[in-house]
Amino acid sequence: MHPGPPPRPAAPRLTRRRALSLGLAAGGLGLAAPVLAGCAAASSDDGPDPLIPLVTRARSDAALVTAVITADPSLTGQLDPLRSARTDHATALEQEIARVAGTTAPATPAPAPTAPQAGADLDAVRQAVADAAREAAGLVGSVPTARAGLVGSVAACCAAYTTVLGAPQTS
Numbered sequence: 001m002h003p004g005p006p007p008r009p010a011a012p013r014l015t016r017r018r019a020l021s022l023g024l025a026a027g028g029l030g031l032a033a034p035v036l037a038g039c040a041a042a043s044s045d046d047g048p049d050p051l052i053p054l055v056t057r058a059r060s061d062a063a064l065v066t067a068v069i070t071a072d073p074s075l076t077g078q079l080d081p082l083r084s085a086r087t088d089h090a091t092a093l094e095q096e097i098a099r100v101a102g103t104t105a106p107a108t109p110a111p112a113p114t115a116p117q118a119g120a121d122l123d124a125v126r127q128a129v130a131d132a133a134r135e136a137a138g139l140v141g142s143v144p145t146a147r148a149g150l151v152g153s154v155a156a157c158c159a160a161y162t163t164v165l166g167a168p169q170t171s
Contacts, residue, residue: 049100050143051093054136054154058090061128067120075122082129082161089154096150126165133158 065083069076098104136155143151 049097050139051097051147051151054132054139054151055090055093055097057128057132057135058086058093058154061125061132062086062090064120064128065125068122068125071120072122078165079122079125082125082165085157085161086132089157092150093154096147122165126162129158129165130162133162 062083065079065086069079069083133155136151136158140148140152140155
């Protein structure tokens with residue numbers, strides 16, 4: 001009696017990263033392909049790492065959110081997830097910079113804690129996160145494909161918080 005065909009291996013799990021790599025992101029097939037097609041090839045000899053300004057902005061945003069929460073603790077529930085996200089962004093970006101540089105230490109030092117910032121209010125946070133979303137989105141097409149997901153994630157997260165927090169109020 002023949003035992004039959006060998007069992008088929010389980011299908012690979014569809015993770016968010018795998019979905020992005022397959023171009024299934026943003027609710028449709030192939031929407032990621034045009035974005036990723038414009039990404040530059042990896043090269044580390046072209047001057048300072050383009051992710052450094054994103055790290056600096058992420059650390060600055062986290063400090064701003066901390067200052068706003070300190071000034072108005074009632075905003076903690078609304079802003080603490082953003083502070084955590086921007087801190088995570090800085091860490092992930094630093095790790096990517098170190099990976100490309102072939103080091104294990106971050107290439108950019110974390111800034112020292114600063115005194116509360118003048119003008120630190122919810123509108124300043126709204127403006128900062130909107131600026132961060134634009135800056136990261138503008139960088140997506142110019143980074144190597146291997147970095148596009150990270151930079152795109154930062155852009156998407158900041159854009160989502162821009163929506164959640166609402167547009168900055170103009171006087």
